[in-house]
Structure formats: structure tokens, C-alpha cells
Amino acid sequence: xxxxxxxxxxxxxxxxxxxxxxxxxxxxxxxxxxxxxxxxxxxxxxxxxxxxxxxxxxxxxxxxxxxxxxxxxxxxxxxxxxxxxxxxxxxxxxxxxxxxxxxxxxxxxxxxxxxxxxxxxxxxxxxxxxxxxxxxxxxxxxxxxxxxxxxxxxxxxxxxxxxxxxxxxxxxxxxxxxxxxxxxxxxxxxxxxxxxx
Numbered sequence: 001x002x003x004x005x006x007x008x009x010x011x012x013x014x015x016x017x018x019x020x021x022x023x024x025x026x027x028x029x030x031x032x033x034x035x036x037x038x039x040x041x042x043x044x045x046x047x048x049x050x051x052x053x054x055x056x057x058x059x060x061x062x063x064x065x066x067x068x069x070x071x072x073x074x075x076x077x078x079x080x081x082x083x084x085x086x087x088x089x090x091x092x093x094x095x096x097x098x099x100x101x102x103x104x105x106x107x108x109x110x111x112x113x114x115x116x117x118x119x120x121x122x123x124x125x126x127x128x129x130x131x132x133x134x135x136x137x138x139x140x141x142x143x144x145x146x147x148x149x150x151x152x153x154x155x156x157x158x159x160x161x162x163x164x165x166x167x168x169x170x171x172x173x174x175x176x177x178x179x180x181x182x183x184x185x186x187x188x189x190x191x192x193x194x195x196x197x
Contacts, residue, residue, distance in 0.1 A: 002065025003089050003128060010070065010119040013194065014111055015081060017119055020058055020069040024080070028055070028071065031080045034105045044166045058100070061087060069100070072116050074107075081107040084116055086124070088134075095132035096124055101144075108143075111194065117151055118190040125183045132180070136163060136173040148176045152186040 010017040029051050045054050061067035067087030074081050084101040098120050103113055124130050135153055137144045148155070153176035161171040178186055 003093055004062075004065065004068040004086070007068060010123055011075075012115045012119050014076070015072045015074055015115050015119075017070040017072045017084075017116060020055070020062065020071050020083065022059070024071050025052060025055055027080055028083065031104045032083070032102050036105060037102070044168060058085060061085075070116075070120070072112065074112075080104065081112045082116060084120060086120065089128075089130075093128060093130060095134060096128065096130050097134045097136065098124070099136060113147060114151075114190060114193050118187070118194065121178065121183065121190075122187065125180055130180070133178050135176040137176065138169070139172050139174050140170075145174060148174075151178075152182070152189055153178050154182070 004019075007019060029048055033045075033051060045051050058067065058069040062069060066089075067085055069083060069085040071080060072082045072084070073079060082101065082103040085099055086096055087099065088095075088097040090096070098117070101113070101116070107113075121133060124133050135148055136159075137148055139145070139158060156175045156177055159173050159175055162173050163169075164171045
């Protein structure tokens with residue numbers, strides 16, 4: 001049985017996150033695709049076909065119970081803001097990874113990434129009761145590495161030639177983590193940031 005069975009929604013002050021559905025595909029493409037985004041520049045996702053192929057991997061993992069991709073919408077407008085994924089849960093559910101986060105250009109440097117990470121971390125530590133949440137970030141992705149540090153995640157090191165996602169991918173990943181002992185302080189910091197607006 002999947003650890004995500006019965007999952008319905010994560011709801012915060014400004015966004016709600018629901019499981020990825022095939023009905024989201026067209027709107028996700030229209031919202032997320034931009035020539036300035038990391039995914040287009042470094043991952044070769046350049047048109048509707050490559051975007052749909054990218055999504056197929058998430059649907060496959062979701063159908064097998066190996067992951068859960070969430071689509072975030074701003075509650076006020078109903079517009080898609082971003083997507084992010086839970087995946088690689090350990091067999092005994094002591095750890096899980098959060099990744100493949102893609103925030104639409106217009107929602108970058110807003111509350112969106114902070115709020116979605118808060119909601120996902122809260123679910124991981126307080127509902128799934130994991131001991132550790134991992135993040136793997138391409139060292140070349142300066143924006144994502146900076147976001148991890150703002151989040152309060154601990155940089156553990158770089159795994160070389162570890163994960164290849166496209167022809168352009170060199171495979172290196174910076175590994176960040178938050179453990180359950182750190183979650184109360186991380187949660188307080190994120191709640192403070194969200195309350196600042």
C-alpha cells in the first residue's frame with residue numbers, strides 16, 4: 001500500500017496543493033513554460049511534447065505509489081503557481097525526498113515556494129512521521145541552492161555523477177537535508193516568514 005494512499009489536499013493561507021491530474025497538463029504547460037526557466041535552459045523541456053514526456057514520469061511514479069506530485073494553486077485566483085514532488089520514500093518511511101519543484105516565473109520571489117515547502121515539510125514530519133527530508137539540487141542551479149539555504153536545510157555535500165535527468169545534466173547534486181530534530185525551529189522560521197506576507 002502506498003504511503004500516499006488517501007492523500008487529498010494540503011492547504012495553507014494562500015495556496016492549496018492537490019495531486020497532479022492529467023486534467024492539469026495543458027494549464028501547467030501554459031503556466032510553467034518560459035525561456036528563462038531552469039527546466040527549459042538545462043533540462044531540454046522546450047515544447048508541449050517534451051513537457052508532456054516530462055509529466056509522464058511523474059504520472060508513472062504516482063500510479064506505482066512511488067511518489068506524489070502536487071500542483072499548487074493560489075486560492076484567491078485559482079491560478080497554478082507551481083508543482084513539486086514527494087518521492088523516494090524509504091521502505092520503513094524514515095526518510096523521503098522533496099524535489100522537482102518548478103515555480104512559474106510570475107510567482108518566483110513571492111510567498112509561493114516558502115509556503116509550498118512549509119506545507120510539504122509539515123506533512124512529511126507530522127503526518128508521515130519521517131525522520132529526514134532530503135533535497136538534491138544541481139550545483140549549477142544557483143537560485144535553487146540559495147532557496148535551500150533560506151529554507152534552513154543543511155548542505156551535507158555533493159554527490160558526483162549521481163543523477164542524470166537530461167543530455168545536458170552533468171549528474172552532480174548538492175544534497176541538503178532537514179531532520180526531525182530540526183523541524184520545530186525550521187517550522188517556526190517558515191511560519192514567521194509566511195506571517196510577514
